[in-house]
């Protein structure tokens with residue numbers, strides 16, 4: 001039976017309803033088609049996992065920029081691309097080298113300079129097992145064969161201690177060698193937290209040592225072997241790119257809608273959960289091509305609907321996976337005045353709505369008294385809402401919350417492909433995501449009729465703190481690599497804020513523990529218990545300061 005022919009027999013109201021339902025599903029289908037196109041491209045192998053600062057990130061940014069142009073939305077301050085640069089630790093400069101009898105060691109395959117090596121040159125003749133003052137010392141890295149077979153052996157610590165002892169005996173440089181053919185050979189650690197030593201130090205592999213030294217030694221007479229360590233380590237930096245577009249309604253306040261578009265690349269930065277640890281593209285369809293596509297969709301809809309009580313700023317963040325770096329950078333950007341932001345909505349992983357549970361997580365409810373009333377409407381009934389009050393979470397809204405902005409965070413939940421190469425476009429629930437987008441739009445539409453929401457601070461939830469008996473209540477800057485832990489924000493009601501620690505402070509000492517970086521910070525923290533009071537040294541505006549922190 002033909003539906004149209006049948007429809008003309010029905011009363012008018014029913015016909016209208018039928019027509020409306022039809023039109024709606026056509027719009028839904030258009031949204032679904034666009035989501036498939038956007039997520040399909042962003043999560044394709046061509047973009048190589050959209051690692052921050054890579055060619056794949058650049059291609060994704062160009063795609064996003066083009067989408068805004070097609071929707072006739074201008075760049076923010078006439079500019080779509082907002083670069084930000086951050087430190088990723090240390091790297092060995094090209095001019096640095098290790099030579100044995102004027103034969104260069106191939107870095108990093110045959111060896112490398114250690115991250116705590118001084119930027120100096122040392123040169124001398126080397127006689128194995130003869131350790132003389134003023135000479136470069138050739139030393140075995142492992143004391144025991146078992147250490148060379150143990151994945152958990154702290155080779156860096158062993159190397160550091162050997163070098164310190166060599167310095168105290170007058171060595172001008174140290175070349176450590178793998179004396180057992182380690183099962184887990186040392187790799188250069190760009191985030192090493194050891195203080196730089198006074199002499200250059202290097203490491204060569206088992207094979208390189210055999211070729212350069214042992215085979216020579218087999219000959220009848222002791223050859224004259226000379227070693228040169230020419231060390232030059234420098235700060236390694238990455239430049240990522242946020243994309244920002246703006247609807248300027250000449251309103252006093254601006255709404256920020258955001259989603260990160262970067263992902264894990266080939267999984268090289270240590271955030272991958274790929275069990276095989278091989279080099280594979282992490283396509284990041286759900287995380288977060290899904291949120292990126294949702295943001296583009298919402299931007300186009302807001303433009304068409306002419307919502308105008310606020311200005312609308314759309315930000316596609318990069319650097320999220322490396323520690324919310326892009327969102328922190330744009331919050332700090334002088335052109336963005338956080339007191340003029342009405343509220344911020346963050347979308348991270350919207351593509352896996354479960355068709356049987358319909359679970360949708362909404363975070364940040366405690367950041368403004370208005371949220372409770374706003375998030376419940378006709379469309380929210382389509383979901384089983386999981387409410388989280390905290391303004392702090394594992395995504396970019398935290399950066400805005402710490403700047404005093406009311407936030408909402410939307411998320412369809414964690415799954416077994418999370419941070420794995422298998423987070424692919426064919427696993428996205430496109431119809432489900434279209435529903436979520438429609439719901440988020442309804443929240444934005446409702447807010448467009450209301451005045452700027454009031455900000456309230458929230459208690460941080462306790463997820464992810466199981467390893468520690470205590471918490472300090474800070475949000476660390478994971479990109480900071482100048483010694484110590486830089487505080488990006490402090491949580492209301494926690495020990496840090498009570499002790500007077502604030503954003504921008506650098507923690508350098510806790511009790512007797514010197515803090516050189518995140519690793520040291522976590523280790524120090526694990527030593528404290530409830531009710532302990534410790535002296536904490538911070539650097540504020542370049543000057544050291546001491547505060548007393550009481551853990552609770």
Ligand SMILES: [Zn+2]
Nearest residue numbers: 287288321419
């Ligand atoms: Zn992620």
